[in-house]
Amino acid sequence: xxxxxxxxxxxxxxxxxxxxxxxxxxxxxxxxxxxxxxxxxxxxxxxxxxxxxxxxxxxxxxxxxxxxxxxxxxxxxxxxxxxxxxxxxxxxxxxxxxxxxxxxxxxxxxxxxxxxxxxxxxxxxxxxxxxxxxxxxxxxxxxxxxxxxxxxxxxxxxxxxxxxxxxxxxxxxxxxxxxx
Numbered sequence: 001x002x003x004x005x006x007x008x009x010x011x012x013x014x015x016x017x018x019x020x021x022x023x024x025x026x027x028x029x030x031x032x033x034x035x036x037x038x039x040x041x042x043x044x045x046x047x048x049x050x051x052x053x054x055x056x057x058x059x060x061x062x063x064x065x066x067x068x069x070x071x072x073x074x075x076x077x078x079x080x081x082x083x084x085x086x087x088x089x090x091x092x093x094x095x096x097x098x099x100x101x102x103x104x105x106x107x108x109x110x111x112x113x114x115x116x117x118x119x120x121x122x123x124x125x126x127x128x129x130x131x132x133x134x135x136x137x138x139x140x141x142x143x144x145x146x147x148x149x150x151x152x153x154x155x156x157x158x159x160x161x162x163x164x165x166x167x168x169x170x171x172x173x174x175x176x177x178x179x180x
Contacts, residue, residue, distance in 0.1 A: 002132065005105040006041045006048040008034060009090060009112025009119050009140075011073060014059035014066025021059075024113055025141045025153035031072050033139040033174040034111045038073065040178040047103055050075055050082040051090040053118060088121035091129060100131075107132040109177070110169075111139035115153075115160040123164050133169040136177060137161045 011034060015024040024030065041048050050069050059066030062084070069075050069082065083096040090096055100108075108131045112119050119140045126133045140160070144153035165171050 002107045004046050004107040006109045009051045010053045011070050013068045022150045030141045036178050048080045052084050088118045089125045090122040091125040109134045111136045114142040115140045115157050116142050127168050135164045135169045137171045138173050
């Protein structure tokens with residue numbers, strides 16, 4: 001039997017609070033969909049792990065308010081570990097692989113941000129590591145910029161979904177996952 005885990009990638013306060021940059025594309029729907037995936041996982045006893053990006057400066061500086069996992073997700077820090085990283089690929093932190101191996105996880109369900117950066121790198125790396133990968137197609141997001149202003153990122157997100165599928169990931173919507 002395949003054992004699954006959910007990875008919530010880089011859903012951090014700075015992407016939603018509008019202080020350092022505009023909120024990520026479709027922010028409220030993204031949070032709602034990720035919360036639904038997490039609720040589904042908790043009811044099904046599927047482990048959840050959070051990935052948290054940090055940098056030496058700026059809003060992703062470890063310990064800064066923007067760096068925190070978004071409170072609205074309601075992470076249970078007692079049972080839902082956080083793995084930090086400084087590059088897009090979550091597997092750059094060997095502790096993530098150790099946690100997945102210890103739990104005998106062979107299948108990953110991915111949600112988070114940014115579609116074209118950390119979700120992309122983590123999806124491709126997970127496939128390379130031999131995991132069965134499912135990307136929740138409406139539970140990841142990013143920004144798309146034109147003339148230094150954010151524009152509708154839907155085309156970029158859809159393009160990323162195509163890329164994930166071509167790489168071997170299964171795509172599923174939040175509703176398909178949570179209401180089979």
